[in-house]
Amino acid sequence: MLDSIASLGRAGLAAVASLGRAHLLLIGILGGLPSMLIRPRLLVAQVYNLGVLSLLIILVSGLFVGMVLGLQGHYVLSQFGAAESLGVMVAASLVRELGPVVTALLFAGRAGSALTAEIGLMKATEQLSGLEMMAVDPVKRVLTPRFFGGLISMPLLAALFSAVGVIGGWFVGVGLLGVDDGAFWGQMQSKIDFNEDVLNGVIKSLIFGLVVTWIALFEGYDTSPTSTGVSRATTRTVVHAALAVLGLDFVLTALMFGG
């Protein structure tokens, strides 16, 4: 009994300690911003790595999610004779929710896990210590460009996801199910508000990008330098990032659209 309380306490302390380390790391990463701006090539390489290389999975998923929304939305709306509102429904769900959330989940699986494994292996093979010995701060040199690469890529990927999703919904709704083309786009244009819907979606995706990239970098940097350590850290990245995204999504949605 006492043992279990003690181990609970230990786990709690460890969690708080690692949260503290994660914040210190974030401060270090942000401190690398000036030196990164001097050498934007490092950032560009990471936007390519994290953003461009994630494009395929994001676009394909976006298309399918949009098509499913078209089908399901049409099924529900046509029961109320409101099939013309399909465009609004598809666009609103994508821009407000599914775009940021599904993109962040895919991003955690595709880019986050890769980041953790890369940083963890660099630590395990002493490359990070090697940088330190060459008087190069590994946090600023290696982590900062990756962090901002992730931060820039996520909103762009989410926007592309939503755009492709709307096309998927249009293809199913208008192309296959015979919804009126003009009504589909017209209602979407009049009902989707830039600030209320689009901007809030962009803010969500920025926050998710920050959280996913931060978790991925921290797990990689904090890993124990062994192959088991790296594999565990990679798993933790995907699990923690997914939970953080879904939890935060609820909070953000309540804040943005709840009132």
Add this chain to the structure above:
Amino acid sequence: MPSFSSHPKQRSDQMESGSTASRSSGDGSQRAASEALVRVRGLHFRRGEQRIFDGVDLDIPRGLVTAIMGPSGTGKTTLLKLISGQLQADAGEIEVDGQSIGSLSRSELYALRTRMGMLFQSGALLTDLDVFENVAFPLREHAKLPESVLRKLVLIKLEAVGLRGAARLMPSELSGGMARRVALARAVALDPTMIMYDEPFTGQDPISMGTLTSLIRQLNDASGLTSIVVSHDVSETAEIADHLYIIANGQIMASGSPREVAASDSAWVRQFMDGEPDGPVHYHYPAAPLEQDLLHSAVH
């Protein structure tokens, strides 16, 4: 190469007189051991329960090759990490070039490190850059050189370790010994004042071993470098070192010129230098007696 083999002998004679007599003697040799580049006093360090250093004092004299030897797992790599400030000592003082490592700020430590080279036991090459870019890395980071000058410098460094032809290979395409030589070229790229070699000879064939020993000697003498060589290779190390420290059980077990150490009659040092499996040095990591462990498992 043969031109170097006479060199160490001559040096060790100088050192012998310098180290047996007290440090103040100086005795006319230009690079007298009177001034130490690295000064370690009362070093204590532990990892968990394990005591790695228990009151170690040592001096790395300027401009000489100092070897640190000792059984595997005694903390030679740890000592290098402490000297370079990658680890913090629990107690005691480590001074490099008059600066106390423990009290330096991050930027001061980095400034000091631009004058230190370190050859990692594992090489620690950046795996996403090729050989050329790995050697060019510290130059690109710290020296603003025009590309043409940089190219020449890198090729010269690579030529010195015999790998100019491998400039465009990736680290994953190198053998262990080659990777270590590339790491050596990278460690000296910035022309440091001090260089630490962690096991430079492991994984080298006799030919590259010979070239490496003479290269280490040559680098040291030509540019007034101070070198620390960590190694188990008794004969190779004794050949290039001016001064020798043997560490075990958290303490300095012997120090002096290679000749002095080789002539030592301590059973301890004899065992290490001659490679006897048993004696005062324990080959085994500390543990309960084998019988006890085996019987214990039988009970369960």
